[in-house]
Amino acid sequence: MKKRPEKKMDNDSRAQNIEGVENDEKESFSSSKFEVVELSGKQTLKALARDIKPISGWIALCVLVSLVAVVLVSLAPTYVGNVVNIINDYVGGKAFDNDAFIKQIVVLAACYGGYAVFSVLNIFLMNNVMSRHFNNKLRIKMSEKIMRLPVSYIDKTSKGELIERMTDDVSVIGGTVHDMINLIVTGFFQLVLILVFAFMQDWHMALVIVGIGLVCVAVAAIMSGRSSKYFTSYMSQNGKLYSVIEETYSGMKTVRSYGMEGFMRRRHADINGRILKSGKRGYFIVNSMGPLMTFITTVAFALICLIGGYMIIGGVGITVGAVIAVVLYAQQLSSPLGSLANSMGMFQRAKIASKRIYGMLALPEIEEQTQTAKLECDAVEFQHVRFGYVPDTPVIKDLDLRVKRGQKIAIVGPTGGGKTTIVNLLMRFYDPDSGRILIDGTDTKTLDRDCVRDCFDMVLQDTWLFGGTIADNVAYGVENATREQIESACKAAFCDGFIATMPNGYDTIITQGAANISQGQKQLLTIARAFMANRPILILDEATSNVDTRTETLLQRAMDKLMTGRTCFVIAHRLSTIINADEILVVKDGEIIECGTHGELMDKNGFYADMFNSQYSII
Amino acid sequence: MxxxxxxxxxxxxxxxxxxxxxxxxxxxxxxxxxxxxxxxxxxxxxxxLGANSAxxxxxxxxxxxxxxxxxxxxxxxxxxxxxxxxxxxxxxxxxxxxxxxxxxxxxxxxxxxxxxxxxxxxxxxxxxxxxxxxxxxxxxxxxPVYIIVGCVMAIRIDGVLASVMIVFIPLIIVMIVCVTRLVKPLQKRSNLYLDKQNAIVHERLSGIRVIRAFNREPYEHARMADATNVMATNFVKTNVTMSVMSPIAVFIMNIVTVLVLFIGAKRITAGIAVNTGGIVQLLQYLSMIMSAIFTSAWAIVQFxxxxxxxxxxxxxxxxxxIERGSADCVMDGSAIALDVSYRYPDSSVDALEPVTFTVKSGDKIALIGGTGSGKSTLMMLFTGMTKPTGGELVLGGKSIGSLTVDEISRNVTTVFQKSDFFTATLRENIDPLGRYTDEQVFAALDCAEFGEFARKVGLDYKIDQGGSNLSGGQKQRLALARAFLRDTPIYLFDDSFSALDYLTEKRVRKNMNAALSGKTCIIATQRVSTAYNCDKILLFDGGRLIASGTHDELMQNAVYKEIYVSQTGGER
Structure with missing residues (x-):
């Protein structure tokens, strides 16, 4: 349904592939997963203007260059006319003025040549300014913003969506600014030229041109308003279709083994039919715009002919030449009006894109505390901590906990009981709703996040490795690590063995998604990373659950070694791994319902004992 | 094409x-x-017109x-x-x-x-x-209309001038084709850099905790900024090359205009018949042809x-x-693996080395082993969606290769390690064809220990895409309910209890044993507690079947014992 761009003015080549409909498909598909601050049109425009300001000098230069080009190209017809006049004079019986002829031809060629040079210059300038100084800066700004966004926001945001916004929306805005400048310079210049000339000739006929122009704008506005209804439905249905297709393909195993093909095909056909319906109507309206403009221009032409004709007959003192001149200018009206109509849709899209991007840039950021402290991490304390991801549904209700240096604290309990939340709070990925978390007696909320985080080594269930070498991944977070340090960390985590079998050893690049190493190996590498960073407090969140049982035995020994002298928080499903903990906290429904050593808890014969026994009980 | x-x-x-x-x-x-x-x-x-004329x-x-x-x-x-x-x-x-x-x-x-x-x-x-x-x-x-009409009219006016014009048409087309060729690799590279930037952002968002923990945000930001800069440079190159095409084409056309004027004048002064009106008209036809060429240029660029x-x-x-059909053939629940092996397409070693065993109808079999042991590979082969690269798998007396997808789906119910859910109601997710009564659906949900939740939210509860509004444990229980609702001779469970805590798992397994009595169950697991009570346990390690037997028999095996000890902490 999208109107095909007549010129390839989009700033980024990819924007051509994914602009328009496709772009908006995704928007509606996951709008719920990408929340932004709702900005008013004025605020958005203000923010956009702020970003355009630094490049205003460049833009002025671009405008100047394209103005020169437009002037040169508008001069050309005059010289064509001059040449024709010289020939006409010869035909009329005068002598052929060869010098004047050559002169006019040369000037004409120079105009054309100059136009070509300035057009190319304009393209070069515009692309550089927009891609390098606008799109690029905006993307970097978004990247900076990500740095300051709370983890809670990233958690609930669709990654794909955010990436799309960073690439497509930015391209759309950049492309539109680019197009608008060209449009304003060429279109408006042309329009103004026509109007000025028409008014100079005769104001009656000029008013007709103004009237027709207004009619065109009104028609364009009404049409785009009418089509937007179909567009909106088309886009939202496209988003739905997209998600049906995505889940069918990604869940094909389930679809097939549960005989769900028919169900899925029905859903697909249903949405496809609705897209068809709104698509047909929307497409028709959008594509009727051009022909309507042409028609209106023809009407204008005929009107001016008639009015001019009657004025000549009425003898109001207008010359035939003047009427013809205005008539000829009216013929040229369709080109600027057409591009004006085209720009409507473009502008609409850019408006949506800017709202999203500047809405994202306006999101509340994490509060930075500047107070830093070198924490010894002798004691960690939770005081009446209450926290919930969603207001009024606390995951942790009233947590009190004191941990001394070197203690090994195990947190166990059923899924959803709030175990991982404790890690989120300790690391300050989230802050408690009430209560305090103290390290060495200082409320961590008052400290710079980074100095709090410097206390912790962390190995999580979800392994995270980036697309770099194994060595770089292990040394992540440690500046200037030597190869010896890396190797000894890997040895400690028992991953030296499999690294040695990799084609390039420590320099093996971990590919996207780390497909070239197994889940267990990935986990080993993150454990090596913890060895490497060597910080006073260790957090293990189900760290061993993805390592196969046999490696786990070795790992357990290595981890025991690592744990000595460190304060440890261990979260585990498999209770056998935490038997040696100094204190076991049983967390259920946001509260510590039992605590003590393994022996004490088993003697108590409560929830923990029940859980522990269930691991080995026979049905 | x-x-x-x-x-x-x-x-x-x-x-x-x-x-x-x-x-x-x-x-x-x-x-x-x-x-x-x-x-x-x-x-x-x-x-x-003059004054007073009609x-x-x-x-x-x-x-x-x-x-x-x-x-x-x-x-x-x-x-x-x-x-x-x-x-x-x-x-x-x-x-x-x-x-x-x-x-x-x-x-x-x-x-x-x-x-x-x-x-x-x-x-x-x-x-x-x-x-x-x-x-x-x-x-x-x-x-064609514009080009043919334009050319014919031009030739009618003056053959020589028209030929000057026509000679340049192929030139413009050649230029367009050349630029398109030039742009193609540039575009490819631009997309590559775009993908690279996106990959970095994706990595950064998914690793947000680790990145923040190590205070590496500035570094990640710098990586992303670098990638963006490289991308911008390439975009500029691509777009400039592509956009320059139009001014060049216009320039060629303008040269033709000048040439037509020049040659036209020379021809008129030389006394060869052509008038000024003809020249002006010729120029109009030229612009008509050009607009047609531009229309086709856009098509060529898109091509x-x-x-x-x-x-x-x-x-x-x-x-x-894939083969389809005969969904109503019901088989018995026996399964035989004869030297079954599997090797991934790009690999040089077997992910599963040849394995042979028999499962009697109604048996409960456990496949135990760690990651990379080959048990999941074997489960995948049992679903029939992947064909073994060696040996033969026989289900209900028929070679799995001879069974269609529908026949397998009618007879085998699989609960995958990662279960898939769809943007639909809870009910549609487990009973998409609406074949079961509410009582049956709730019975299955109860069996999976999910009935309480389902009653609270109702069967029309909307599941978000990928089940993102359910926790890992809830998803697994819902997937189990979906399986319990079906009635097939064979059930496959691929690590389907891993997200459940031990207490819940215990209850689910108890329900399941009652609900699926007499059905063949093949359960892949890492937990000894899950395998413990099965009729037979197959122990996998490094892609090989290394031992099989009951729990007590396997306690003689060093590897099994090691797993057992590591999970039980050596007590008991």
Whole structure:
């Protein structure tokens, strides 16, 4: 349904592939997963203007260059006319003025040549300014913003969506600014030229041109308003279709083994039919715009002919030449009006894109505390901590906990009981709703996040490795690590063995998604990373659950070694791994319902004992 | 492009639309060609006007002009309507066609192409092809009409001048083709850098905790900024190359204008018959031809992209369809593996070395082992969606290779390690065809220890995409309920209890033993507690079956004992 761009003015080549409909498909598909601050049109425009300001000098230069080009190209017809006049004079019986002829031809060629040079210059300038100084800066700004966004926001945001916004929306805005400048310079210049000339000739006929122009704008506005209804439905249905297709393909195993093909095909056909319906109507309206403009221009032409004709007959003192001149200018009206109509849709899209991007840039950021402290991490304390991801549904209700240096604290309990939340709070990925978390007696909320985080080594269930070498991944977070340090960390985590079998050893690049190493190996590498960073407090969140049982035995020994002298928080499903903990906290429904050593808890014969026994009980 | 015919056949039901569209467009072209002539007439009539003369002629001309314009508008609106119907119907037909085909190719093929790529092929690529088709249909009428009419008229005025003009047409086309060739690799590289930047952002967002923990945000930001800078540089290169085409083409056209003027003047002064009006008209035809060339240029520029899209879609259409049918054949629950082995396509070692064992109907079998032990590979083979690379798997007395997908699905219920859920109600997710009563659905949910939640939220509870509004444990329980609802001789559980805590797992297994008594169950697990009570335990390690027997028998095995000790802490 999208109107095909007549010129390839989009700033980024990819924007051509994914602009328009496709772009908006995704928007509606996951709008719920990408929340932004709702900005008013004025605020958005203000923010956009702020970003355009630094490049205003460049833009002025671009405008100047394209103005020169437009002037040169508008001069050309005059010289064509001059040449024709010289020939006409010869035909009329005068002598052929060869010098004047050559002169006019040369000037004409120079105009054309100059136009070509300035057009190319304009393209070069515009692309550089927009891609390098606008799109690029905006993307970097978004990247900076990500740095300051709370983890809670990233958690609930669709990654794909955010990436799309960073690439497509930015391209759309950049492309539109680019197009608008060209449009304003060429279109408006042309329009103004026509109007000025028409008014100079005769104001009656000029008013007709103004009237027709207004009619065109009104028609364009009404049409785009009418089509937007179909567009909106088309886009939202496209988003739905997209998600049906995505889940069918990604869940094909389930679809097939549960005989769900028919169900899925029905859903697909249903949405496809609705897209068809709104698509047909929307497409028709959008594509009727051009022909309507042409028609209106023809009407204008005929009107001016008639009015001019009657004025000549009425003898109001207008010359035939003047009427013809205005008539000829009216013929040229369709080109600027057409591009004006085209720009409507473009502008609409850019408006949506800017709202999203500047809405994202306006999101509340994490509060930075500047107070830093070198924490010894002798004691960690939770005081009446209450926290919930969603207001009024606390995951942790009233947590009190004191941990001394070197203690090994195990947190166990059923899924959803709030175990991982404790890690989120300790690391300050989230802050408690009430209560305090103290390290060495200082409320961590008052400290710079980074100095709090410097206390912790962390190995999580979800392994995270980036697309770099194994060595770089292990040394992540440690500046200037030597190869010896890396190797000894890997040895400690028992991953030296499999690294040695990799084609390039420590320099093996971990590919996207780390497909070239197994889940267990990935986990080993993150454990090596913890060895490497060597910080006073260790957090293990189900760290061993993805390592196969046999490696786990070795790992357990290595981890025991690592744990000595460190304060440890261990979260585990498999209770056998935490038997040696100094204190076991049983967390259920946001509260510590039992605590003590393994022996004490088993003697108590409560929830923990029940859980522990269930691991080995026979049905 | 040889397989473009596949898409042309989709046009067949819309033959009448296509011809109607082409016809209306021709009519419209004719109306438009009359218009300049009428305008010339009008101008001349104004020229001839004097005070007090009657403007009847002018009025008639204007009326004709308006009539022609109205007619043209009618034709073009009709054509637009037809093209709206045509392109949308075709897009819809194509979407259905590829979705239907994709639903019938093997899971391995989908995996090979990749879900994201399949998705692109089912959405964007279609739109690209349709855009091109609409453009090509339009160009098929306007380009030849304008070029032929333009050339004929030009030759009628002056053969020599016309030939000057015509000589340059191929030059412009060659230039366009060259630029397109030049742009293609640039575009490819630009997309590569774009993917790279996206990959970095994706990595950064998914690793947010680790990055923040190590205070590496500035570093990640710098990486991203670098990638963006490189990308911008490439975009500029690509876009400049692409955009420069148009001023160059215009420049060539302008050179022709100058040449026509120059040669025309020389010919007139030399006394060869051509008048100034002819030269002016010739220039008008030149611009008409140019606009036609620009229309086709856009099509030519799009062509490489369309060819890529067609190639990508063919990739899907070329995947063979899987066998379907006889969904009502019910088999017994026995399973035999005869030297079954599996090797991944690009690997040089077996992921599963040849293994032989027998499962009697109604047996409960556990496959135990760590990651990479080969148990999940074996489970995958049992689903029939992946064929073993060696040996034979026999289900219910029939070789799995001879069974269709529907036959397997009728007889085998699989709960996958990662369960898939769909944007639909809770009920539709477990009973998509609406075959079971509410009582049956709740019984299955209860069996999976999910009944309490389901009663709280109701069966019409909306599940978000991928089940994102459910926790890991809830998803696993819902997947189990979906399996318990079915009645098949064989059940496969691939690490299906891993997200449940031990207490819940214990209860679920107890329910399950009652619900699935007499059914064959094959359970892959890492937990000894899950395997403990099975009729037979197969112990896998490093892609090999290293031991089998009951729990007590296997306690003699060092590897099994090690697993047992590590999970129980050596007590008991």
């Amino acid at each position: 040889s397989k473009l015919s596949r898409y042309i056949t989709l046009l067949k039901p819309f033959r009448r639309h296509v011809f109607g569209y082409l016809f209306l467009l021709c009519c419209c072209c004719a109306c438009n060609l009359i218009q300049p002539l009428l305008m010339d007439v009008a101008v001349e009539q104004i020229n001839a 403007p009847t002629d002018l009025m008639i001309t204007c009326a004709v002009m308006l009539g022609a314009a109205l007619l043209s508008l009618g034709f073009i609106l009709g054509a637009t309507k037809l093209s709206a119907v045509l392109s949308n119907e075709l897009t819809a037909a194509m979407r259905s066609a590829i979705f239907e085909h994709a639903s019938n190719i093997s899971v391995a093929d989908i995996g090979r192409i990749g879900v994201a790529a399949m998705l692109d092929r089912s959405t964007y690529d279609i739109l690209g092809i349709m855009d091109f088709l609409a453009l090509a249909l339009n160009a098929a009428v306007t380009v 490489p992209r369309v060819r890529v899209s067609v190639g990508r879609m063919n990739e899907v259409f070329d995947c063979p369809r």
